[in-house]
Amino acid sequence: MLTFSHLILGLFQALLLLAAAPLVSGLSRMVRAKLHTRHGPGLLQDYRDIAKLLTRQDLTPPNSGFAFRLMPAVMLTTVLVIAMGIPMLTRFTPVAPIGDLITVIYLFALARFFFSLSGIDSGSSFSGIGGSRELTMGVLVEPVMLLSLFVAALLAGSTNLGAIGSAIADGHVRSATATVIAALSFAYAIYIELGKLPYDMAEAEQELQEGPLTEYSGPSLALIKWAMALKQTVVVAWFVGVFLPFGSASGMSFFGLLFGLIAFAIKLVLIFAAVGVVENSVARVRFRLTPQHSWVGVGAASLAFVFYLVGL
Amino acid sequence: MIPLSLLIMSLLLSCGGAILCLLLKHREEDIRLGGSGVGIAAALAGLGAGLTAIGAGQPVVLDAAGPYPFAHFVLRLDPLAGLMIAVISLLSLVAWIYGFAYVREYAGRGVGAMGFFMNAFIASMMLVVAADNAFWFLIFFEMMSLASYFLVIFDQDDEAVGAGFLYFLVAHGGSVLIMAAFFLMANRAGSFDFAAFRAHPLPAPLDSVAFLLAFIGFGAKAGMIPLHIWLPRAHPAAPSHASALMSGVMIKIGVFGIVKVGIDLLGASAGPAMLGWGLLVLAFGAVSSVLGVVYALAEHDIKKLLAYHSVENIGIILLGVGTGMIGMALHQPVLAVLGLMAGLYHLLNHAVFKGLLFLGAGSTIFRMHTKDMEEMGGLARTMPWTALSFLVGALAISAIPPLNGFVSEWYTYQALFAAALDGTPLVKFAAPIAAVMLALTGALAVMCFVKAYGIMFAGAPRSHHAEEAREAPAAMVAGMAVLAVACVALGLLAPLMAPVMGRIAAATIGTAPVTLAVGTTLLPGDAQQATLSTPLIAILLIAMAFLPIALKTAFAAKRGGDRKVAAPWAAGYLPDHHMPASAGSFAQPIRMFFAPLYTMRRSIAGRWTGIALGFERVVTLARRTEPLADRSIVAPIAGAVDASGKWLQIIQAGDFRIYCLYIVAALIALLALAV
Numbered sequence: 001m002l003t004f005s006h007l008i009l010g011l012f013q014a015l016l017l018l019a020a021a022p023l024v025s026g027l028s029r030m031v032r033a034k035l036h037t038r039h040g041p042g043l044l045q046d047y048r049d050i051a052k053l054l055t056r057q058d059l060t061p062p063n064s065g066f067a068f069r070l071m072p073a074v075m076l077t078t079v080l081v082i083a084m085g086i087p088m089l090t091r092f093t094p095v096a097p098i099g100d101l102i103t104v105i106y107l108f109a110l111a112r113f114f115f116s117l118s119g120i121d122s123g124s125s126f127s128g129i130g131g132s133r134e135l136t137m138g139v140l141v142e143p144v145m146l147l148s149l150f151v152a153a154l155l156a157g158s159t160n161l162g163a164i165g166s167a168i169a170d171g172h173v174r175s176a177t178a179t180v181i182a183a184l185s186f187a188y189a190i191y192i193e194l195g196k197l198p199y200d201m202a203e204a205e206q207e208l209q210e211g212p213l214t215e216y217s218g219p220s221l222a223l224i225k226w227a228m229a230l231k232q233t234v235v236v237a238w239f240v241g242v243f244l245p246f247g248s249a250s251g252m253s254f255f256g257l258l259f260g261l262i263a264f265a266i267k268l269v270l271i272f273a274a275v276g277v278v279e280n281s282v283a284r285v286r287f288r289l290t291p292q293h294s295w296v297g298v299g300a301a302s303l304a305f306v307f308y309l310v311g312l
Numbered sequence: 313m314i315p316l317s318l319l320i321m322s323l324l325l326s327c328g329g330a331i332l333c334l335l336l337k338h339r340e341e342d343i344r345l346g347g348s349g350v351g352i353a354a355a356l357a358g359l360g361a362g363l364t365a366i367g368a369g370q371p372v373v374l375d376a377a378g379p380y381p382f383a384h385f386v387l388r389l390d391p392l393a394g395l396m397i398a399v400i401s402l403l404s405l406v407a408w409i410y411g412f413a414y415v416r417e418y419a420g421r422g423v424g425a426m427g428f429f430m431n432a433f434i435a436s437m438m439l440v441v442a443a444d445n446a447f448w449f450l451i452f453f454e455m456m457s458l459a460s461y462f463l464v465i466f467d468q469d470d471e472a473v474g475a476g477f478l479y480f481l482v483a484h485g486g487s488v489l490i491m492a493a494f495f496l497m498a499n500r501a502g503s504f505d506f507a508a509f510r511a512h513p514l515p516a517p518l519d520s521v522a523f524l525l526a527f528i529g530f531g532a533k534a535g536m537i538p539l540h541i542w543l544p545r546a547h548p549a550a551p552s553h554a555s556a557l558m559s560g561v562m563i564k565i566g567v568f569g570i571v572k573v574g575i576d577l578l579g580a581s582a583g584p585a586m587l588g589w590g591l592l593v594l595a596f597g598a599v600s601s602v603l604g605v606v607y608a609l610a611e612h613d614i615k616k617l618l619a620y621h622s623v624e625n626i627g628i629i630l631l632g633v634g635t636g637m638i639g640m641a642l643h644q645p646v647l648a649v650l651g652l653m654a655g656l657y658h659l660l661n662h663a664v665f666k667g668l669l670f671l672g673a674g675s676t677i678f679r680m681h682t683k684d685m686e687e688m689g690g691l692a693r694t695m696p697w698t699a700l701s702f703l704v705g706a707l708a709i710s711a712i713p714p715l716n717g718f719v720s721e722w723y724t725y726q727a728l729f730a731a732a733l734d735g736t737p738l739v740k741f742a743a744p745i746a747a748v749m750l751a752l753t754g755a756l757a758v759m760c761f762v763k764a765y766g767i768m769f770a771g772a773p774r775s776h777h778a779e780e781a782r783e784a785p786a787a788m789v790a791g792m793a794v795l796a797v798a799c800v801a802l803g804l805l806a807p808l809m810a811p812v813m814g815r816i817a818a819a820t821i822g823t824a825p826v827t828l829a830v831g832t833t834l835l836p837g838d839a840q841q842a843t844l845s846t847p848l849i850a851i852l853l854i855a856m857a858f859l860p861i862a863l864k865t866a867f868a869a870k871r872g873g874d875r876k877v878a879a880p881w882a883a884g885y886l887p888d889h890h891m892p893a894s895a896g897s898f899a900q901p902i903r904m905f906f907a908p909l910y911t912m913r914r915s916i917a918g919r920w921t922g923i924a925l926g927f928e929r930v931v932t933l934a935r936r937t938e939p940l941a942d943r944s945i946v947a948p949i950a951g952a953v954d955a956s957g958k959w960l961q962i963i964q965a966g967d968f969r970i971y972c973l974y975i976v977a978a979l980i981a982l983l984a985l986a987v
Contacts, residue, residue: 014856018859054863054864054866054867054870054871055867055870055871056871057871057872057873057874057875058871058874058875059874059875059876059877060874060875060876060877061876061877061879061880062772062876062877062878062879062880063690063771063772063773063880064770064771065690065692065693065699065769065770065771066692067692067765067766067770068770072860073857073860073861073864074857076856076859076860077853077856077857077859077860078853080856080859081849081852081853081856084852095848095852096843097833097834097843097844097845097848097849098845098848098849098852100722100842100843100844102721102722102725102726102842103713103722103844103849105751106711106712106713106718106721106722106754107713107849109710109711109712109754109755109758110707110712110713112758113707113710113712113758113761113762116759116762116766117762117765117766117770119766119893120762120763120766120767120770120771120892120893120898121766121770121771122771122880123771123772123880123887123892124880124881124882124887124891124892125880125882125891125892125893126881126883127880127893128892128893128897128898129893129897131762131766131893131898132759132893132897132898132899132900132901133901135755135758135759135762136759136901136902136905138755138758138759139752139755139756139759139902140905142751142752142754142755143748143751143752143755145751146747146748146751147744147747147748147751150729150732150744150747150748151744153729154729154732154733154744157733157840157841158840158841158842159725159726159729159841159842160841160842160843163840209881209883214880214881215880215881218871218874219863219864219867219871220864222863223860223863223864287901288901288904291905305744309737309740309741
């Protein structure tokens with residue numbers, strides 16, 4: 001049952017992630033710089049960017065409406081709420097009624113809805129194409145996410161993310177092979193969802209001038225940049241919470257939580273370092289060929305499902 | 313007896329309204345006022361009937377002996393019928409409010425006739441769901457099809473008449489199959505009463521035959537793929553408030569029929585075959601949901617787009633109903649209630665948001681006089697209330713939490729999950745696939761409604777009309793507002809609504825209710841499986857929104873005022889109106905990636921066109937045979953009569969003396985005969 005302390009924990013972890021998100025995106029920039037054998041702007045550059053943007057003028061295109069103006073706030077808000085429901089420091093979900101796999105997928109759809117809508121609303125052709133691509137990627141990725149999580153949920157007997165994570169951590173799943181394959185296909189879907197190369201489609205900088213971000217400026221752009229960094233962190237935390245819950249606290253004790261926090265931070269840094277290496281060693285996939293890539297995810301998730309059915 | 317008396321009151325009011333509309337047909341202003349007033353009263357009485365029937369829990373029966381033994385007039389209000397009547401009444405209430413202003417669009421083109429058919433349509437729908445005798449059920453079913461047929465062809469142009477003909481064909485083909493199913497049951501029961509059908513279940517292979525016949529028949533009415541072909545043509549042709557009723561309610565009568573036959577009449581006694589029925593319904597549901605939304609995405613006509621979404625949502629409802637039937641077949645009452653409840657909840661939700669979206673589309677058409685989205689654009693500035701209502705509907709149909717569409721889809725997922733968890737191997741295989749189809753549908757629906765809202769209401773105006781559009785009249789905004797509030801309420805008050813839906817489902821199946829909510833938390837029978845709290849999500853979304861707002865305002869003093877720039881950036885070129893995303897370009901990736909599905913539609917449509925062509929050939933043949941009979945039988949006789957007349961003319965020269973001579977000659981001849 002949801003108690004007050006759970007709610008506080010959820011709030012704490014959402015705000016913690018919000019505070020740390022620019023650091024994580026800064027880390028990605030540093031990895032990129034190192035791979036280019038550059039010096040790099042420093043880990044804290046994204047904090048400086050956001051702070052500066054917040055004091056700049058907010059410019060809006062002439063025909064934009066309320067969807068354009070609302071989007072940055074809606075996106076940041078939604079991702080913060082999702083962050084409250086995902087198990088990060090603990091095995092269980094802090095706010096259980098949000099930490100359901102279906103709810104999380106559909107809450108991401110809320111952010112996606114406004115993100116893409118702002119693309120049309122801005123009246124810029126780059127933004128419109130970016131919005132269309134963002135939704136197309138959603139169409140290609142969401143089924144993979146759902147199937148791989150569904151298999152894990154069936155193995156655990158619950159669609160609650162914390163319950164799935166606990167079952168995996170305790171080894172209470174009937175089919176280890178199915179779990180591993182489901183984890184791999186989910187990781188693949190998550191990687192596409194991160195929007196990094198080679199799947200940098202919607203906010204493609206060189207191709208689409210950052211897609212739906214094209215027309216944003218000043219504080220709105222600051223909020224979006226922050227929200228996108230937060231979204232990338234939350235998405236990775238989602239994977240960690242479900243498939244790599246090792247080290248997280250099973251109760252609410254202070255030291256347990258502290259230990260969980262350290263474990264979570266280490267996992268996050270490792271994953272983002274690995275993502276950074278992949279991102280900088282590949283070229284962009286042509287957009288019209290993306291279904292061929294997402295079919296790999298569908299195939300892997302289906303394989304996990306078959307292994308679950310057979311019970312291996 | 314309160315529900316029944318309210319129902320009869322509502323029906324009498326509808327009849328009165330229908331007659332009133334015909335009597336006043338030359339005084340259109342009076343029809344607007346009087347027709348809407350009576351209609352609203354009828355809808356309120358119906359709403360009362362539905363809600364009290366749901367509250368009563370026990371079926372209430374009115375038994376009026378008719379003159380013939382087979383036409384035994386029985387009305388039965390069980391909770392399921394109560395739900396349907398409440399949904400019909402809610403939507404007709406809104407349609408009448410909306411119609412008060414909307415029928416001006418049709419001034420001088422028979423507003424009286426429209427009012428008559430609307431009343432007949434609503435009353436016959438209520439009678440269909442309440443009838444408890446197969447004979448009367450079919451009579452009212454036909455009445456419903458006919459009344460809606462006349463609403464479809466109201467515009468009288470080629471498109472409307474063609475769509476109407478196709479609708480007529482499919483609707484009647486469907487009712488023939490339903491008739492056959494009822495005859496099978498009546499043959500066994502020896503009576504046309506549904507009560508007798510329940511008492512004398514059909515033996516094993518026959519019950520599957522009856523179910524299949526009814527499933528195809530009602531499926532055609534519901535618009536499930538591949539029997540959907542009439543729907544995207546007929547619904548857009550009707551006036552928008554009638555489209556809202558057709559898409560929101562009438563196609564649900566098809567689902568109601570499937571539930572009635574599959575669960576109420578045959579389900580209780582069905583053997584292992586029922587698992588097959590459930591899987592069949594599930595399969596048709598999954599296919600309809602995905603294909604419906606894929607086809608919707610390619611549409612530029614807003615009403616066609618919405619009509620295809622009806623196909624999709626019927627699919628989602630069938631997923632729930634199918635899971636419920638699987639639960640019954642497996643003797644798992646929790647699963648059965650959960651599945652059916654998810655389907656019924658989505659039925660209600662879809663009626664509300666699809667009604668809202670059709671009315672929103674109607675408002676823009678009312679001002680723009682076109683259904684083409686490419687001609688709209690930027691309407692959020694000129695029609696803010698319509699835009700806001702449409703946005704609520706778009707979010708709800710895209711199943712965005714915490715609105716109502718999400719709640720029922722969540723229950724559908726949970727039912728599928730429960731089925732996959734402890735079903736037979738076949739169910740374990742089918743249920744997760746259905747869940748993936750539902751996820752694909754959800755993602756596509758988001759895309760489709762970003763496109764619909766974005767192209768119609770966001771960005772720059774795409775035509776001169778769009779620049780000069782004004783907000784819709786107050787009555788139309790009020791109608792939309794009622795449904796928009798219902799979308800939010802059915803989502804946020806889900807902890808109150810879900811148990812009611814669960815009770816209706818349990819009463820229909822005939823098992824004990826299942827725990828579906830504790831406090832503000834929703835759960836699918838078992839809190840271990842999952843929990844959801846829409847009020848909590850709403851509160852957290854509102855609470856968290858303070859953070860970005862505070863961040864923005866905290867630095868407001870430090871920066872120069874916000875301003876609008878001259879134009880969006882266009883890579884250094886002068887931006888023009890061809891550059892922004894259009895309805896076609898926005899959905900283009902999906903059209904490219906799902907190309908085989910569109911090819912398939914063309915071939916299915918070709919099949920249907922073939923059938924329609926066949927009918928046309930029959931008509932042509934009849935036209936050719938008719939003159940043939942004329943030429944070989946009628947024409948010779950006529951010719952002979954004509955010729956003999958001409959021949960007789962010789963003796964009629966016109967001279968008075970010759971006529972005297974005739975008389976004398978005749979006299980002599982007679983005398984000679986006498987002698």
